[in-house]
Amino acid sequence: MNSYRALMRMDTELHSPALSLAEEEEADMNDWKLPLAFMKKRHSEKIEGSKALAQSWRMKDRMKTVSVALVLCLNVGVDPPDVVKTSPCARLECWIDPLSMSPQKALETIGANLQKQYENWQPRARYKQSLDPTVDEVKKLCTSLRRNAKEERVLFHYNGHGVPRPTVNGEIWVFNKNYTQYIPLSIYDLQTWMGSPSIFVYDCSNAGIIVKSFKQFALQREQELEVAAINPSHPLAQMPLPPSMKNCIQLAACDATELLPMNPDLPADLFTSCLTTPIKIALRWFCMQKSAKLVPGVTLDLIERIPGRLNDRRTPLGELNWIFTAITDTIAWNVLPRDLFQKLFRQDLLVASLFRNFLLAERIMRSYNCTPVSSPRLPPTYMHAMWQAWDLAVDICLSQLPTIIEEGTAFRPSPFFAEQLTAFDVWLTMGVENRNPPEQLPIVLQVLLSQVHRLRALDLLGKFLDLGPWAVSLALSVGIFPYVLKLLQSSARELRPLLVFIWAKILAVDSSCQADLVKDNGHKYFLSVLADNYMPAEHRTMAVFILAVIVNSYTTGQEACLQGNLIANCLEQLSDPHPLLRQWVAICLGRIWQNFEPARWCGVRDSAHEKLYTLLSDPIPEVRCAAVFALGTFVGNSAERTDHSTTIDHNVAMMLAQLINDGSPVVRKELVVALSHLVVQYESNFCTVALQFIEEEKNYTVSSPANAAEPGTLTPVRDSPAGPRLRSVNSYTNIRAATTARTLNKSLQNLTQNEDGGQGAFSPGNISTSSSASSTLGSPDNDEYILSFETIDKMRRVSSYSSLNSLIGVSFNSVYTQIWRVLLHLAADPFSEVSDLAMKVLNSIAYKATLNARPQRILDTAHSAPASPTSKGTHLHPPGGSPPMPSTSSSSLTNDVPKPPPRDQPPSRPPYTPTLGGQGQPHSHQFPRTRKMFDKGPEQATEDGDDPGHRNYICPALQTGLCDWSAKYFAQPVMKIPEEHDLESQVRMERQWRFLRNARVRRQSRSITQRGISRLDDQIFINRNPGVPSVVKFHPFNTCIAVADKDSICFWDWEKGERLDYFYNGNPRYTRITAMEYLNGHDCSLLLTATDDGALRIWKNFADQKNPEMVTAWQGLSDMLPTTRGQPSTAAHSAGMVVDWEQDTGLLMTSGDVRVVRIWDTDREMKVQVTTH
The missing domain is CATH 2.130.10.10 (YVTN repeat-like/Quinoprotein amine dehydrogenase)
Known part of the structure; x- marks a missing residue:
């Protein structure tokens, strides 16, 4: 009846006329306003981070084209024998008429113009011209450029308008020295000279033949490489290995069976013009179309007079170039596969420019029955809808030319970008479920650096990123990262909220950007936002989250933020009323001094740990948890401790211990992890405490006359009465069933025996074994046993008796003893995840304690209270910090621990507690706190039992996933209306149904009450319960x-x-x-x-x-x-x-x-x- 299916079956009944409006109003008044308990995300979600998305946006092999070979085979004035040209025909080469000057001068002028056209796209490349060359000249040129380029890309541009068409054998043509013969040049040889990576541009008829031959020769080379690798004795293996052509790109003017257009209104090198001067040829081609007649007064001569520069977006020519770049980028991003888009449009600036222009070449040349070819092949793009937007932008620009040129009127910017942003906004408004990504995303990227559009563009970009991690990945793949990184250099205050929001979204999905931020000093931007008290708390929260990501496990980021006064800024925010800000301030503090000693000492000087104490009683459990995390990493540094720092550790530990009965399991889980840091730092002391607790528990059990029937002791396991229907309930029942199902040993295995074969303090008679002894922490072998749940729970309860306290004596009042008691209590926590973590810590120390005790003779050794760690003889100052000098006074928390002697005197023998074996040296003096876990004791020989399997038994660094889980808040939508508040959502309708049901039940109950007492002898329900009802x-x-x-x-x-x-x-x-x-x-x-x-x-x-x-x-x-x-x-x-x-x-x-x-x-x-x- 409580299932949703059952509820839906009753839906028609509940919506009957019997349900009056008054009932609905009653339901609203009584139910909608009632608070819900234990329905927060920490109760409904697993405390873990988001699954990391595959990082595909960052180019792994970014490169640049450093050298360009311009090979022109024009032979001006002489037509090749296999081409019959029309009259008139296309003559312009690089916008130069070769017949207007002498052949040699025309050739040189065309070569110079071609180089200038390429330099507009890559001015830093090394250009070399080869005009009407021979085979040897081409070889010399290519090998020279490849040698200088090393592993970078080289471009080979070939213009074959003055030579025969390529052959089916894979040859292009050049000249002999006297220009009396055409000499074939094999593509196979050209591949050898050019090497890889390279890009080839072929501007000649039947250019597709070259592309096919290139692929065949590339396949042949791959086969030769495979043969040489498989059979070293093969003749091919004795020859120099041919270079692989996998990273080569080809652009060809036409297909294998097509000739170049000969329209006299077009340049002869139409393909080259599209690749190197796209705006000029695009405008000329537009004027040649019928649609151009709708723009009166525009001629080819007028187009040549368009004012402005290509790189100045404020001018008509520059704006057209900007729009063209945005449109071709958008077409490519929407049509190409993501990996191909990344390779061709984001890897190399020159390659990206050529391919953007190649899309124009496809559109223009297809109108003349000529199909450009590329390798890798691109999907058709000439009919994409964005070309219509380009035609409109050109139309609007050209319509202004007459008045601009003749009357000097001001140029009106194109509405293109504003309209595209509006289209993007509409896409966001209409919802995104089961829809394709917005095609305007690359255009948003283009306007991010425009002062006119960037504010609106950043706002829309933030809304898009808020859709979820998939949107962030999409934006990064389109190339947004360098733009938003550069915007951090802006001082515009109005951009701060938008940039902070965008960067929070990016870092929540891909934290690897932390290195880029520190490299470009981007962290300073967010430090200034955090320190700005006039910024809303939400934005400061995002800023501190970003800084927390920057310092997370990244020493360079920790150093940079420490120099930027991050700790002081965070401490000022601890009392902010915004709970999410308090939470992330604490997490940020915990991360900046995690394994970073200079930050810890900076925190000590600022009393950061004491200021964090106030958050331990914060009303928000996540804030308390974050404070515990910060204090845990504060004591978790592995550097040497002074007396003062040890006292601080003790103070922090005792403050943390107060949370032992916190009502939130996430807080108690983090408490276990925090205390585990202290256990690691003071390992030998806790090992001694562990041995003492076990010994005292055993003595108490032996001395008790009513041991077997003692109240509160453990009873034998009995079968559950649940029968076969009893199910395991989540992971919790599996663990808490450990109270009845765990059959681990009740004590530690006897790892220490004297040389005479006698039994030590842990005799086999007091030890039970189990085949599942390694289930908790993964003991390396079944012959090493650890503490069972029953033993831990019994120690916890027995050690709380006042009689035992008097028996144990004053030594058990030490900080280490109290923390051990806390861990014992947490090991019996009713929430399995808490108890599991505590069990790991206890069992790890128990194992180490027995391993450390193994070399000692039990009959000659007495276990004493843990010695103070301040008795160490030397103390190291942390690098970059200014730790205080060791104090000779003892903290009130450690008054019960023996005080260290003066440094100029040898340490005296501390008090000890006699045990079964008489007197001996204290354990903590035998094993200093910072001794390696499996080092032997002083002057102890290695035993056979210390095999590599035992040395692997180390409690791994415990984590709760709190920080990663908290970071999910920034990765998920925050602007979206919660589902429970969405009137159309399934959750909302189910709640409405339940509240209507409640109203009906109340109505029925009032009716029954008004009728008075009815018969009580009617049997409504009788059945047999599996267990005795209580x-x-x-x-x-x-x-x-x-x-x-x-x-x-x-x-x-x-x-x-x-x-x-x-x-x-x-x-x-x-x-x-x-x-x-x-x-x-x-x-x-x-x-x-x-x-x-x-x-x-x-x-x-x-x-x-x-x-x-x-x-x-x-x-x-x-x-x-x-x-x-x-x-x-x-x-x-x-x-x-x-x-x-x-x-x-x-x-x-x-x-x-x-x-x-x-x-x-x-x-x-x-x-x-x-x-x-």
């Missing part, structure tokens, strides 16, 4: 009833008498469910379960044949009396844990067999009040 809870609005036994919940439809679901709650075996509540019962219902150990668990997806999932869990009561838990004699008479839920306020009150009532704010996920009774 708690029963009716759903307030549907026919679902939840029935809990000791550790499982069964859901029934009491109206139909059907069982809907049955799942395991995940509480430990010695606890039982004592209370349940429905949260958000009016909407998306959640089920709260409370157990008599004080744990609260929230479940979703129950009672609808889905896998129930745990939303959150925490310790609602941390002081439930252990003597009342799990005892058959008292369980029946104890209340366990009781709860009361208020939907209106979101407050949850908890109490039970304790003398306190704790009130939890579920929105803040923190305790707000404690009352005693």
Whole structure:
């Protein structure tokens, strides 16, 4: 009944006339305004980052054309024998009439003009002309250019208008020395001389033959290379290997069977004119079309007088060139595959210009039955709709020419870019689902650097990037990155919000841009935005997010931002009322000093850690989590510590320990990771504490007369009563079932034995083994055992008894002991992800402790309290920092730890606690804190047991994914209306249905109430529950009833008498469910379960044949009396844990067999009040 399908079946009934308008208004008033608990993203999403998109926009092999060979075979005045020219025919070569001057001068002038035309596109290239050359001259030219170009690209331009057409054998023609014969030049030889990468331009009739021959020879070379590689004795292998032609590009004027146009109104080198002077030939061709007659007064002579320069966008000629570039770029981006577009239009400036112009050549030459050819081949583009936009732009420009030239009127800029931006805006407005990308995106790129259009273009670009990571990838692939990078040099204040938003989107998808920003000093732009208090908090949040990405695991970025005073700027923002800003300020601080000692010392000088303490009680769980992350990396640096820095570490650790019972599991997960940093820094001390805890727990167990039946101790595993229907519930149940299913050993394996074969402190009799001993942290071999969940939980509970505290003595009050207790408590956390992380830390230290203790003779060694790390003899100053001198005073947190002796005196023997084996040297003196994990102890020989498998047993660096998950906010749409607020969304309609249902139920309940008491002896529901019922809870609005036994919940439809679901709650075996509540019962219902150990668990997806999932869990009561838990004699008479839920306020009150009532704010996920009774 709770499934959506069942709801839809009732839809017609609920929309019957019986539902009056008053009911709908009642539903709106009572339900729409009620807050929802545990429905934030941290509850519905897995805490992990976005999947990294394949980075395809950044060119891996960017190159440039550095050399150009201009080979002209014109033989002015002599026509080739295989070409019959019309009369009149096309004569212009590079816009020069060769018959207007002497043949030699004409040849030189044409060569000079061709070079100038190419220089407009690549002025820095090295140009060499070869006019009517011989084979040897071509060879010399090509080999020379290839030698100087090295691995860069070389261009070979061939004009064969004065020689015969190419042959089918793959030959072009040149001359002999006396110009009396045409000499064939093999394309195979030309490939050898030019090498790769190269680009070839062929302007001659039947040029397509050259392209085909080139490909055949390239394939032949590849085969020769393969033969030489496979068979070194082959004759080909003894010869110099031929160069590969894979990276060669070809542009040909026409197909293999076509002749060049001979129209006298066109230049003879029409193809070359399109490639090198596109605007000039495009305007001439436009005037030759019928559509040009619509523009009165425009002639070819007038076109030659268009004012302006090609590189000045404010002039008519420059604006046309700008529009042409935008249109051809847009056509290519919309038609070509992405990888081909990147290769041809973004890899090389000259190649990109030639291919843009090649699109024009295709359009013009096809109108004369001539088809240009390229390799790689491009899809047809001559009919693309954007050419109409080009014709309109030309039309508007030419229509102004008469008045501009004759009357001197001012030039009116073209509306082309404004209209294209409007089209882009329309595309954004109309929605993007299942639509092709906007074709105007390359045009937006073109206007980003235009002061006239850039503000609007940046605004539209930001809206496009906000559509999601796919939009960011698309924008990067079109080439937007260098433009937005250059805009960071602008000082215009109005651009700041737009640029910050755009860069936040880019870095949220591709964090590798951090290096580009630092290289161009772009980080300074965002530092200034962060420091600007007049900027809205949203923009400062994006700025600090960008800076957090820049410093993330990037030392150069950390250094640059540290010099830019980032830490001080962040500390000023910690008290900002905007929670997202506080969160990212803390993350940014945590990242800048992560593994970067100078930033840590800068933070120490500014008391950054103390200022972060205030965020540990922030009402927003994500902010508290970020603060824990920052403090964790603060103590996680691996550099040597002074007395002062060690005291700081202790202070930070004790402040973090206060979050042990935080209501949010994301905070507690980050707490485990933060404490693991401290454990790594003070490893030997924690190893000693681990051994002490295990020894004391064992002594307490042995000394207890009622050990077997002691209240609160672990009981044997029993089979679950759930039967075959019992399902594993998400990953949580699999882990929390570990309280009954984990069969790890109860203690540490006896790794230390004396030379006589006697048993040490860890005797085999006290150790149980298991085949799953390596399941938690991946122990290298099954012969190395680690702490089990049962042992950890027992140590946690036993060590809390006052009797044990007195037994252990003052040494167990050290900082390390208290942190170890915190980790023990977290290892028994009701939320599996928290307990798993804590178990990893505990088991890692337990393993290292036993490994370190292995060389020692147990009978001669006594375990003592951990020595203070301040007793080290030497301290290293961090590079670039100014750490304070070591202090001789001890912190109040470490008064219980033996104080170090003066540096000029040898260390005295600290106090110790006798154990089973008498007296010995303290563990912490045997193994300094910074000793390598698997180094041997002082003067200890290597044992056979230390094999490489054991050395691999290292607890990996723990992470929670908080920062990456938080960064997803900037990658996802932020301007989009939330789905729950969209009146047309499925989510909204489902909620509306539920609220209408609620109104009807209320109406029916009032009717029943008004009728008075009815018969109570009618049996409505009877069935056999899988377990003995202990708690029963009716759903307030549907026919679902939840029935809990000791550790499982069964859901029934009491109206139909059907069982809907049955799942395991995940509480430990010695606890039982004592209370349940429905949260958000009016909407998306959640089920709260409370157990008599004080744990609260929230479940979703129950009672609808889905896998129930745990939303959150925490310790609602941390002081439930252990003597009342799990005892058959008292369980029946104890209340366990009781709860009361208020939907209106979101407050949850908890109490039970304790003398306190704790009130939890579920929105803040923190305790707000404690009352005693």
